[in-house]
């Protein structure tokens with residue numbers, strides 16, 4: 238049985254105001270509940286593609302071609318969690334405001350929902366009783382707050398822009414596990430930007446490989462990693478270390 242995609246990106250082209258093309262002719266689709274990874278080297282256009290889907294291109298960049306059709310709402314988890322939070326406002330208050338405006342509840346109900354979300358994301362109980370500012374939380378805790386904010390918008394698609402890059406590897410794993418279990422529970426689809434092929438392999442059923450603003454190849458994750466059609470994809474695979482751990486473990490590609 239084929240299902241209708243909830244997101245269709247067709248021939249997306251983005252350019253700087255100077256007319257320099259930054260993303261050329263990118264096409265992919267996403268089904269309900271699916272996880273798609275955008276992988277590739279730094280500067281390959283992954284974040285701009287994600288921002289185009291969100292409808293929030295940075296100043297100086299515009300869509301000059303193609304279409305983006307989405308049947309559901311999207312929200313985004315950015316790379317730098319501290320930068321995404323207001324340093325002068327307690328985190329519970331920030332999350333409560335998002336719930337209040339996006340879920341159109343009373344302030345009291347919004348606070349209850351905000352606290353439930355924070356508990357679901359494994360944040361400490363002390364947030365209930367004491368005002369905590371972003372500067373008083375660890376990087377991993379800030380990222381959990383930012384994920385809670387994105388989920389408070391009840392997105393059909395969660396757009397993740399390297400959400401664990403700024404965190405140490407153990408916290409990275411915890412955050413990835415949290416995102417995976419929330420996705421199973423809430424059923425949102427995901428577009429996940431990362432330059433870490435191992436993370437993408439664990440998380441995504443399909444991958445789009447990008448280089449210098451172009452789509453090099455795309456396809457089902459395990460097929461693409463076992464039999465890459467392009468030398469660039471093979472080069473990305475070869476640059477993943479340490480391979481011995483991947484061969485024996487659950488991230489085996491062969």
Ligand SMILES: Nc1ncnc2c1ncn2[C@@H]1O[C@H](COP(=O)(O)OP(=O)(O)OP(=O)(O)O)[C@@H](O)[C@H]1O
Pocket residue numbers: 253259277278279280281282283284285286295296297298432
């Ligand atoms: N506001 C902007 N104005 C002009 N050029 C931009 C702007 N933002 C990004 N670019 C350029 O667009 C290209 C793609 O950038 P993008 O941030 O999408 O890459 P990326 O693949 O996400 O890289 P990274 O993994 O380092 O985040 C880069 O050459 C970048 O310099």
